[in-house]
Amino acid sequence: MGAVVLDSSVVLGLLDPEDAHHPAAVAELRRRESAGDWFVIPSLVLAEVLVGVARAEPGALERRQRDLASAFDTARPLDEAVAVAAAQLRARHRSLRMPDAIVIATGIVDDVDAILTADRRWAGVDPRVVVLSP
Numbered sequence: 682m683g684a685v686v687l688d689s690s691v692v693l694g695l696l697d698p699e700d701a702h703h704p705a706a707v708a709e710l711r712r713r714e715s716a717g718d719w720f721v722i723p724s725l726v727l728a729e730v731l732v733g734v735a736r737a738e739p740g741a742l743e744r745r746q747r748d749l750a751s752a753f754d755t756a757r758p759l760d761e762a763v764a765v766a767a768a769q770l771r772a773r774h775r776s777l778r779m780p781d782a783i784v785i786a787t788g789i790v791d792d793v794d795a796i797l798t799a800d801r802r803w804a805g806v807d808p809r810v811v812v813l814s815p
Contacts, residue, residue: 682717683794
């Protein structure tokens with residue numbers, strides 16, 4: 682029972698039944714919720730998840746933001762500790778993009794139980810990373 686950081690690939694998969702990762706995201710989040718885990722969404726993930734709906738009809742952004750807030754509480758802000766940890770990750774893993782480093786760093790700084798993603802490139806970056814397969 683503990684905290685689990687969600688990457689945008691998992692949140693988008695959860696929200697979109699047509700997404701290839703939807704079944705895996707739904708199953709994994711249900712399993713973890715049943716085990717008593719709670720979910721952390723970094724503020725960067727919130728921004729990434731809102732981009733598509735920001736392009737949609739008026740009001741879609743506000744609705745999606747409310748839905749996410751009710752499902753996952755407040756987004757975890759990017760702070761100095763996460764920024765420094767992300768810089769260290771990028772220094773060690775040159776192919777890791779900064780947005781990905783920020784999500785992983787959030788999990789490291791908050792000492793979560795797991796960091797869920799659908800991005801296979803994250804495998805091996807940190808032992809808490811769990812890559813969902815479609």
